[in-house]
Amino acid sequence: MIASAGALALGAAALVAFAADQRPDFTAGGQPMTQEQIVQKMQSEGYSNVQVQRQGANLLISGQKNGKTENMTVNAQTGKAVAEDDEDDD
Secondary structure, eight states: OOOOOOOOOOOOOOEEEEOOOGGOOOOTTTTOOHHHHHHHHHHHTTTTEEEEETTTEEEEEEEEEEEEEEEEEEEETTBOOOOOGOOOOO
16 A cells, blocks of 8 residues: 655654664655655555655655654755754745
């Protein structure tokens, strides 16, 4: 079953940000992935309830793995993870 992209479930019990060395790269063939490709990649890596939401120039990605909700921000144009202190969409 493919999870649909939608609004993020903020306020979940356990929110964990991806560590810098664990951030996935969301590019395919040098191009950023579509939201559907991101959902498929996350699911293939063991995540469930994957959600992707566009916010300005970024994509907010949320998924559950090992009982924890993990969140990250990805630059929609590059497919690269945005550092936590750089998540500003201005």
